[in-house]
Amino acid sequence: MSRHDAAPAPADAVLVVVDGEHLTIDEVVTVARHATRTALSDLPPIRHALRRSRDQVRALTDEETPLYGVTTGFGDSSDRRISAGHARELQARLIRFLGCGTGDAVPPEVARAATLIRANNLARGHSGVRPELIELLLDLLNSGITPLIPAEGSVGASGDLVPLSYLAAAVTGERKVLYRGAVRPAARALEEAGLRPLTLEPKEGLALVNGTAYMTGLAALAVADARRLALLSDVTTALTVEVLRGLTDPFDAFVHDVAKPHPGQVTSAANVRALLRSSGLSTSGPFGSGRTIQDKYSIRCAPHFTGVLWDTVSWVSRWVTIEINSSTDNPLFDHVRGEVWAGGNFAGGHVALAMDTLRTAVASVADLMDRQLALVVDDKFSQGLPPNLVFPLPEGHPGQGLDHGFKGMQLVCSSLTAEALSSAMPLTAFSRSTECHNQDKVSMGATAARRTRDVLALAEKVGVIHLLALCQAADLRGPHRLGTTGLVHGRVRAAVPGVVTDRPMDEDVETVLEMLRSGALLAGLDEIAGGR
Structure with a gap:
């Protein structure tokens, strides 16, 4: 549907x-x-x-x-x-x-x-x-x-x-x-x-x-979408490692399972390891000449940010599930003892704080993906990829220098990310006394949930633009050298072609966005990678 x-x-x-x-x-x-x-x-x-x-x-x-x-x-x-x-x-x-x-x-x-x-x-x-x-x-x-x-x-x-x-x-x-x-x-x-x-x-x-059914309905859908976004972020991190010929060492189990075992961080690193399995592009151990010994933070620290989203989804899911299965009106009737109780279960404090926190974690992951994209399109950092991922033309070709590749896409991605980050202000901080000061402390839970839904929509677009750029970079590196990430690359390429010469890409974004939301893009990857 x-x-x-x-x-x-x-x-x-x-x-x-x-x-x-x-x-x-x-x-x-x-x-x-x-x-x-x-x-x-x-x-x-x-x-x-x-x-x-x-x-x-x-x-x-x-x-x-x-x-x-x-x-x-x-x-x-x-x-x-x-x-x-x-x-x-x-x-x-x-x-x-x-x-x-x-x-x-x-x-x-x-x-x-x-x-x-x-x-x-x-x-x-x-x-x-x-x-x-x-x-x-x-x-x-x-x-x-x-x-x-x-x-x-x-x-x-x-x-x-x-x-x-x-x-x-x-x-x-x-x-x-x-x-x-x-x-x-x-x-x-x-x-x-x-x-x-x-x-x-x-x-x-x-x-x-x-x-609280309205805010909780929004929250339940947001949790499902945030879980999917976390997996997309692990996929794009793995692809970023590959197209930038990055190190796999930062994702080793010792770094996460042993040294700093936040469950979400452990999950994210395990996902990236599984996705890089059999990759012919990522590297491990000592570097040759011309290569630094550590990758940028947006790559090697990715599990420390996407992992936060995995963990947030986990505890937010518990809170939202409790709210779904609660009596949230007033008064309430205890039919066993025949008593009536006046209370405040209609207050959405738990949903509000859960959505404020989830929104912040989602915006952070959008920023992570945007930072990774900035490295991929910039030939000062992209380990030999052409500027803006422009498809190379033979020397002397009359069209040489005319194409600008993913320059426009990176601009849009930066705009979306800024909008997502600017929406991370917690709504729980804006309680308003209302209704003749009877409702003198309120949760703003519905607004927090709506705002989280909006930020998720922005983050999904950031992720899709990043993914399209990564698929272009993989085309340039040789898609046959990808690891498990090749499954996602193949699905994208079955739906949209690579960019040989400049063309509008707005429909590409919409096509892959629908694939993401329908579940077709990442189908089966949670089992392959072990994501929660």
Whole structure:
């Protein structure tokens, strides 16, 4: 599937079962990007928990017991009492006044990830919602109905209130959705898909919007993309070593496994070693004349930077997985003891810090690749490669001197890298007191996650431009002399030709970028190299 639409899932597709406890990042990705079918678990304990917490809400509502967001107003307005007779209308009003998001709609994969995660959060049985509500969320996914969620408008405090209101509106047949490749009124899309909108019961509107599913959906997709970027960085490092006839010694297991065993660093160095296996271009041991005894930092220290990204992906994955499988709204219902708890699980502090850190590690790897490219195109450092990787012409050829090779590509790469680095400022440092100072400490988690997604997109382009230049350099060195990296070179060359004389390369970038994002470019390399 493309990153921009999702067709209805085939009836025989593999099911992702939602039970509130075991949903993985990879499952979120496959539902969001590949339209894998999903269903609510039919295990009796899960259904029992949902029924009991729903019964708690009904009993408290009927008794007109003060219950936040059910028989009271919201946020700073919680001192306002609402009669039981207006409890349903209150949920509809909540969805209505939150319909004020700004910016372009997020890609469908983000909305789908948020929908799946919200269903999983509610399936834990602590939120007081009906199973039918969760099942309708999953029916939206299986039918290819995607809420149009404006990107901007969440402070990540009382959850992603504004973005998630567009998900809640779709469930009730309001606002717009994407369906069968077109923007349609939600009510019409539901009808065409054979689904009925729900009238929200007391607490259900609040349960839908008062959570972290939007920022967590963004975060889950970012984790998957960052993991792929780390592997790409190891591939481009190995190719850089080869085309610059660099040393393999800095990647030896002793340097990393024994002397400084950060797990990500160990992984990155092991990847590079595996990718350089059987290479006829890289070197080891003493040098001949005209060669320095050590390579530049962007080469020999590469595992110390890409390794940081591997390690960041590892711990961020744990945090995001916990968030995916948590109850993140308020109030929460303990159906075992029959108690109601007011808390702050809607605060996205963990997601925010995870995304700020991941974004910094991603920007650093973009800078690493950009620095490697600068060495490859500069004949002062490239160990005999022609300036800007211009394809050599015979002496006296009338076109000699006219071509500029990868000069323009390196300019673009530098621009993208600068933009990525400039976006590394942590959003967690920008908490804003809002909502009449009720939400006086906020996470900015959704903005941090969106910014991380943006930086990842920039870093992917940096990596692709670097890779295209490396393939050109390999053509000049002799691609038959490559090690395992020859697999990637072959895939690139099967899609785009080398540059014999100057031509536009924007379509080359788009072609290889799509190969990267589809998984075709690096398929199988994680097993070959041992990347996590």
